[in-house]
Amino acid sequence: MGQKQQKDLGGNSVIIRLEIRGDRMNFGLVANIVSSLGGDIIAIDTIHIGNDSSIRDMTVNVADATAVILITDAIGKIPGIRVVNTSDRTFLLHLGGKIEVTPKVTIQNRDDLSRVYTPDVARVCAAIQEDPIKAFSLTIKRNTVAVISDGTAVLGLGNIGSRAAMPVMEGKAMLFKQFAGVDAFPICLDTVDTEEIIRTVKAISPAFGGINLEDIASPRCFEIEERLREELDIPVFHDDQHGTAVVTYAGLINALKVAGKSLSEATVVVCGIGAAGVAISKILLSAGVMELIGVDKEGILVQGEDYANPIKTSYAGYTNPNRRTGTLRDAIKGADVFIGVSAGGMLIREDVMEMASQPIVFAMANPHPEILPGDIDDIVAVAATGRSDYPNQINNVLCFPGIFRAALDCRASAINEEMKLAASEAIASVIADDKLSKHYIVPSVFDQSVVERIRDRVIRAAIDSGVARRIPKEYR
Numbered sequence: 001m002g003q004k005q006q007k008d009l010g011g012n013s014v015i016i017r018l019e020i021r022g023d024r025m026n027f028g029l030v031a032n033i034v035s036s037l038g039g040d041i042i043a044i045d046t047i048h049i050g051n052d053s054s055i056r057d058m059t060v061n062v063a064d065a066t067a068v069i070l071i072t073d074a075i076g077k078i079p080g081i082r083v084v085n086t087s088d089r090t091f092l093l094h095l096g097g098k099i100e101v102t103p104k105v106t107i108q109n110r111d112d113l114s115r116v117y118t119p120d121v122a123r124v125c126a127a128i129q130e131d132p133i134k135a136f137s138l139t140i141k142r143n144t145v146a147v148i149s150d151g152t153a154v155l156g157l158g159n160i161g162s163r164a165a166m167p168v169m170e171g172k173a174m175l176f177k178q179f180a181g182v183d184a185f186p187i188c189l190d191t192v193d194t195e196e197i198i199r200t201v202k203a204i205s206p207a208f209g210g211i212n213l214e215d216i217a218s219p220r221c222f223e224i225e226e227r228l229r230e231e232l233d234i235p236v237f238h239d240d241q242h243g244t245a246v247v248t249y250a251g252l253i254n255a256l257k258v259a260g261k262s263l264s265e266a267t268v269v270v271c272g273i274g275a276a277g278v279a280i281s282k283i284l285l286s287a288g289v290m291e292l293i294g295v296d297k298e299g300i301l302v303q304g305e306d307y308a309n310p311i312k313t314s315y316a317g318y319t320n321p322n323r324r325t326g327t328l329r330d331a332i333k334g335a336d337v338f339i340g341v342s343a344g345g346m347l348i349r350e351d352v353m354e355m356a357s358q359p360i361v362f363a364m365a366n367p368h369p370e371i372l373p374g375d376i377d378d379i380v381a382v383a384a385t386g387r388s389d390y391p392n393q394i395n396n397v398l399c400f401p402g403i404f405r406a407a408l409d410c411r412a413s414a415i416n417e418e419m420k421l422a423a424s425e426a427i428a429s430v431i432a433d434d435k436l437s438k439h440y441i442v443p444s445v446f447d448q449s450v451v452e453r454i455r456d457r458v459i460r461a462a463i464d465s466g467v468a469r470r471i472p473k474e475y476r
């Protein structure tokens, strides 16, 4: 993926194109109007100067879409100014997509041409035919991951279809490259049929060193991942399950230190027993949580009930040891930890007030968390969300670049439990105990030591657990 044409990612900002009649614009008046409506002008660019009018682009930071409407309405009423159009900078940076393929070498002449392509390339093909493992050294397989979605559980937007899922998958590919140097291809499949997805992923797998499944709805995501893990010899990792679980456990290790609590004594409520909720629960149980209660639309999941979704029936069998019943409100009373991977706005301040002292709230639904940190910051030990605009971003982006970097570098045949736990511990360990605080329990995704530390611990775990097929030099 080339990074030649770097685009400015901008903030939550719009470009408002103005036509200004006459030769003067009252900048003070415009600035006052924009700021009184919650905006902040960050640039004004002259696009065209005509005889009677000029065209200027005004870039404004805004809190939300409503502010844009209010600002453009008010500016449009200033005599001599016409609002030509507004461009959302987020849409602008998506124009034409966010990634591209760039060759590593330039073909300068016929000699180069015959090496990269026919006839010489045939010798390389023959070498791989003779010894298929050479695909790892002679093709992009060595460093390339497929990011596969069927568009059925995209962020918290739900089943928006495979075309609409592409911007998220392109974004994941950017993150893979920027944070860990992994080349990733976004592939959105136009099918929601479990067998067809499995067949298709298997059919395209020769080109890839790993498969990152993304935003595939539960319960189908479980079978798709399980079957692909069994049938492919490269790592298959459903990021919404395991990436989220790894980062949640990392965040919890540190949040518990801030709250002065222990994992084995904490009562943990997980809300939303889908892809993320099931995997989070499993990693926390294997890490030593004793009392874990799952809540979904049916209320608290309890053993003995026969839920329409068999995943929930089986989940109830290994959680909720005290067989508590009732609603989310009942579950959360006296709980030490709330983990939300369900839907926005599920929780209210009064619920959190019912939790044990020094509660920990991870409201991780995207894009709208179960509760906003601002509503509870004064009554919790730690609050976290999945978003980048609040402190404590518990998001799988902290995990997937590093864990795949490690898996590719040691040619792992799988990403197993040992590697996931190692990744959690690596992420948590980036912040020294004396630096931990209420608003700093997980490192920033821009902290370069995150990927390095995950890579190191995960490669060691892969070697120790016997799934590494290549031992990198520094580990020999």
Ligand SMILES: NC(=O)C1=CN([C@@H]2O[C@H](COP(=O)(O)OP(=O)(O)OC[C@H]3O[C@@H](n4cnc5c(N)ncnc54)[C@H](O)[C@@H]3O)[C@@H](O)[C@H]2O)C=CC1
Binding pocket: 153, 154, 155, 156, 157, 215, 216, 217, 218, 239, 240, 241, 244, 271, 272, 273, 274, 275, 276, 277, 295, 296, 297, 298, 340, 341, 342, 343, 346, 364, 365, 366, 367, 385, 386, 387, 394, 395, 396, 397
């Ligand atoms: N911060 C992060 O890194 C991540 C956040 N997420 C977010 O977590 C949420 C769930 O994602 P997935 O597990 O992939 O989806 P999913 O569709 O597999 O699971 C969602 C679960 O939440 C339940 N749910 C929905 N509304 C509910 C309600 N009102 N009460 C109780 N349960 C409810 C559903 O029944 C379902 O079992 C999404 O908002 C997603 O964006 C998911 C993965 C990573």
Ligand SMILES: CC(=O)C(=O)O
Binding pocket: 154, 155, 156, 215, 239, 240, 366, 386, 395, 396, 397
């Ligand atoms: C972060 C992510 O993968 C999700 O919200 O689906």
Ligand SMILES: [Mg+2]
Binding pocket: 155, 214, 215, 239, 240
């Ligand atoms: Mg996702």
